[in-house]
Amino acid sequence: MIQHLPALIIALPLLTAFLMPLIGRISPTFRKLFAFIMIFLVAIIGILLVHEVHSKGIILYTFGAPQPGETTPSSLKIPVRIIFEIDGLGAFMVIVSIILAFTAMFYALPYFKEERGLDRFYALLFLLLAGILGMELTGDMFNFFVFLEIASISASALIAFCIDRSETLEAGIKYLAISSIGALFFLLSVGLLYGEYDALNMAMLAKSISNTFIDKMALILILGALLMKAGIAPMHMWLPDAYAEASPPVTLCVIAATQASMYGLLRMIFTIFHPSIDIAFLPALIIALSLITIGIGATMTLIQNRLTRAIAFAGVAEMGYILLGVGTAMYAGIKGYGEVALEGAIFHVLNDAIDMGLLFLVAGSVYLATRELDMNNLGGLARRMRFTAITFLIALLASSGMPPMNGFASKLLIYESTYALNPILSIIAILASILMLAIFVRIFYSVFLGPELPNLRDARDPPVLMLIPMLILSILIIFLGIFPSYAIDKLVDPAVRSLIDAKGYVSAVIGGG
Amino acid sequence: MIQNLPYIAVALLIIIGLYATIFKKNLIKIIMGITILESGVNLFLITLGYRKGAVAPIYTNLPEGTKVPQSLTFPVPQALTLTSIVIGVAVLALMLAIAVQIYRKYRTLDVTKIRRLRG
Amino acid sequence: MSEPSKIVKTIASIIFPPTMVFGIYVILHGHLTPGGGFQGGAVVASAITLLLVAFGTAEIARRLKESHLSVIESIGALGFISLALLGLTATFFYNFLAGSGFIFGRIPPFGSNPGDMNTAGTLPLMNISVGLKVIAGLFAVVLVLAFVARSKGGGKR
Numbered sequence: 093m094i095q096h097l098p099a100l101i102i103a104l105p106l107l108t109a110f111l112m113p114l115i116g117r118i119s120p121t122f123r124k125l126f127a128f129i130m131i132f133l134v135a136i137i138g139i140l141l142v143h144e145v146h147s148k149g150i151i152l153y154t155f156g157a158p159q160p161g162e163t164t165p166s167s168l169k170i171p172v173r174i175i176f177e178i179d180g181l182g183a184f185m186v187i188v189s190i191i192l193a194f195t196a197m198f199y200a201l202p203y204f205k206e207e208r209g210l211d212r213f214y215a216l217l218f219l220l221l222a223g224i225l226g227m228e229l230t231g232d233m234f235n236f237f238v239f240l241e242i243a244s245i246s247a248s249a250l251i252a253f254c255i256d257r258s259e260t261l262e263a264g265i266k267y268l269a270i271s272s273i274g275a276l277f278f279l280l281s282v283g284l285l286y287g288e289y290d291a292l293n294m295a296m297l298a299k300s301i302s303n304t305f306i307d308k309m310a311l312i313l314i315l316g317a318l319l320m321k322a323g324i325a326p327m328h329m330w331l332p333d334a335y336a337e338a339s340p341p342v343t344l345c346v347i348a349a350t351q352a353s354m355y356g357l358l359r360m361i362f363t364i365f366h367p368s369i370d371i372a373f374l375p376a377l378i379i380a381l382s383l384i385t386i387g388i389g390a391t392m393t394l395i396q397n398r399l400t401r402a403i404a405f406a407g408v409a410e411m412g413y414i415l416l417g418v419g420t421a422m423y424a425g426i427k428g429y430g431e432v433a434l435e436g437a438i439f440h441v442l443n444d445a446i447d448m449g450l451l452f453l454v455a456g457s458v459y460l461a462t463r464e465l466d467m468n469n470l471g472g473l474a475r476r477m478r479f480t481a482i483t484f485l486i487a488l489l490a491s492s493g494m495p496p497m498n499g500f501a502s503k504l505l506i507y508e509s510t511y512a513l514n515p516i517l518s519i520i521a522i523l524a525s526i527l528m529l530a531i532f533v534r535i536f537y538s539v540f541l542g543p544e545l546p547n548l549r550d551a552r553d554p555p556v557l558m559l560i561p562m563l564i565l566s567i568l569i570i571f572l573g574i575f576p577s578y579a580i581d582k583l584v585d586p587a588v589r590s591l592i593d594a595k596g597y598v599s600a601v602i603g604g605g
Numbered sequence: 606m607i608q609n610l611p612y613i614a615v616a617l618l619i620i621i622g623l624y625a626t627i628f629k630k631n632l633i634k635i636i637m638g639i640t641i642l643e644s645g646v647n648l649f650l651i652t653l654g655y656r657k658g659a660v661a662p663i664y665t666n667l668p669e670g671t672k673v674p675q676s677l678t679f680p681v682p683q684a685l686t687l688t689s690i691v692i693g694v695a696v697l698a699l700m701l702a703i704a705v706q707i708y709r710k711y712r713t714l715d716v717t718k719i720r721r722l723r724g
Numbered sequence: 725m726s727e728p729s730k731i732v733k734t735i736a737s738i739i740f741p742p743t744m745v746f747g748i749y750v751i752l753h754g755h756l757t758p759g760g761g762f763q764g765g766a767v768v769a770s771a772i773t774l775l776l777v778a779f780g781t782a783e784i785a786r787r788l789k790e791s792h793l794s795v796i797e798s799i800g801a802l803g804f805i806s807l808a809l810l811g812l813t814a815t816f817f818y819n820f821l822a823g824s825g826f827i828f829g830r831i832p833p834f835g836s837n838p839g840d841m842n843t844a845g846t847l848p849l850m851n852i853s854v855g856l857k858v859i860a861g862l863f864a865v866v867l868v869l870a871f872v873a874r875s876k877g878g879g880k881r
Contacts, residue, residue, distance in 0.1 A: 099816030110801035
């Protein structure tokens with residue numbers, strides 16, 4: 093059974109999604125139980141898969157072949173079937189998505205009580221999970237497009253799920269329009285590459301790509317599509333809407349989808365295009381975009397009144413930090429400080445996911461207790477909601493990169509490497525981070541401290557079942573903050589090494605060196 | 606020249622689609638723009654598989670004297686196009702559904718008036 | 725919305741059976757001719773949509789509930805996934821029926837021939853399940869959007 097893990101981790105969420113409408117007819121309690129058991133199973137499969145990758149190296153799974161490892165049919169010398177190829181980076185991203193999806197599901201079970209159409213909600217959530225995991229595991233360009241579309245369709249349906257509020261509809265259609273245009277650009281470049289090289293397999297493409305005009309065009313189109321999907325300025329405007337308007341469990345899964353797009357960016361740049369394509373202005377462009385994103389994220393956080401929107405703009409800035417690391421690594425090549433930058437960027441993917449996830453869960457708890465997200469109408473909640481206040485404090489320190497928390501570790505790596513490239517860049521990044529800290533402290537003050545408002549006297553911490561996911565994420569933040577080297581050794585380093593070793597990725601599929 | 610005609614059509618479709626999505630104010634027209642863009646990409650994929658004088662790749666039903674790999678059209682781009690059409694249907698249905706709900710809430714489809722989420 | 729004329733209704737009732745038969749043919753012959761689950765399903769769904777247009781939403785909605793459609797859709801999708809999972813003796817999506825001599829298990833004859841239905845293993849079964857899902861899914865979409873259009877016309881004024 094162990095060799096079928098890559099297929100099962102996609103098949104199980106799909107099966108659950110399709111079973112949901114039938115299960116929901118039996119009873120709502122059974123539906124919840126079923127959803128919980130299934131997400132637990134998916135998490136176990138994911139952990140087993142990551143363990144396999146770390147102990148045995150790259151795992152290949154060829155769909156429909158007589159043997160999972162038989163990538164090229166004996167009569168042909170090229171891979172024609174859909175192949176899943178899981179290396180260190182893929183395993184790392186599986187961990188990130190599973191943490192987010194697991195906590196989201198945990199939080200969703202008590203969060204939604206009597207809303208209609210909940211079986212569809214769970215079905216879409218599992219479909220989104222299948223799409224995200226598929227994006228991270230696949231070794232086939234067209235398959236990546238398909239999973240990208242599955243993820244964006246189900247994510248936008250989930251964002252627009254609460255149709256009573258008109259803002260969710262707006263956020264949903266914005267997300268869908270942006271991501272389908274992005275996906276079409278991606279498809280166009282898949283077509284360009286297919287026309288040129290007769291290959292859809294990522295390893296095959298990585299081997300054959302040279303520095304032609306069409307390749308450059310394809311790279312630019314792919315980058316445009318994935319940067320759009322990752323919420324990088326100037327196409328960041330969908331992200332705060334989607335994050336802020338969706339319900340917190342959905343937001344967590346959309347964060348996972350955004351990080352999966354960031355993964356796609358890393359995979360496309362470093363594994364497929366990087367060694368052979370030479371566009372002089374590209375690294376500088378990426379760095380410039382990342383700085384603009386950080387700037388917009390930090391300054392827009394300043395002027396928000398709505399709690400979730402403020403957090404969402406902070407999320408935009410965090411994506412900028414990741415891209416800054418990527419851009420530095422592109423500029424320097426993956427060696428020396430470029431490697432440090434890449435390490436920082438990949439570690440920050442995990443940290444950003446956890447920090448943002450926790451912040452949105454806290455915002456969800458505040459909303460559940462007070463039915464209010466406008467920060468002018470909130471105040472003095474710390475007395476009534478002790479646990480929520482403490483977790484928010486942890487999350488805000490982490491996401492603004494303060495020393496005892498995990499955000500510090502990854503941001504330090506990014507500052508260090510950008511300082512080696514150009515001190516001004518790291519100064520801008522540090523200043524933005526300090527600005528974020530100031531903003532978050534102000535938010536913390538206005539929501540949790542200050543005089544107690546009379547209409548919020550009956551605010552309480554959420555039920556225990558919802559505290560558990562918040563507790564899990566807080567413990568992760570502190571653990572990764574105190575022992576960052578543990579995570580770097582166990583998770584981040586294999587991911588960085590698999591990106592450095594692009595040849596290994598190719599030869600695992602095609603054979604040879 | 607004549608064999609490049611589909612590519613010109615592709616470029617035109619993509620430009621028209623992008624123009625409609627960026628500059629039009631009506632939500633339905635934006636959705637139409639995305640659909641046109643998608644048709645452009647689909648046309649591009651299907652053109653990649655074209656071979657002059659080739660027949661459909663149905664192995665058991667070939668006309669007499671067909672050379673097997675050379676004079677069959679290429680099936681992979683067709684499969685890709687089909688998948689992309691299926692996805693396009695799903696996207697279109699979801700977008701129209703959301704547009705209908707938006708019309709119910711706001712009583713308008715003008716995107717300049719729907720913007721409650723700003724800044 | 726005014727009632728469609730008698731011409732529309734008559735033509736719809738004449739065209740409906742051949743369209744259905746053609747759609748089902750396209751689904752069942754997906755492994756031999758161009759077409760398959762999605763295309764055939766779209767044809768069948770358009771045939772049902774024709775009835776919707778000609779005879780109005782109320783009549784159709786009385787006979788076909790949207791919840792029934794979602795059950796059919798689930799069954800189709802589950803069939804697809806289970807067929808893929810049954811291939812796990814080798815790999816996911818492995819075509820375990822092809823050439824086995826069981827249902828759809830004959831090996832196709834070589835050379836030019838009119839085509840044998842009883843071949844291709846799991847592919848026709850998958851086509852049928854995809855067809856079910858597409859019929860139910862597309863028709864549910866049309867039905868829901870048609871309802872919305874009707875209730876909007878009633879509520880607007």
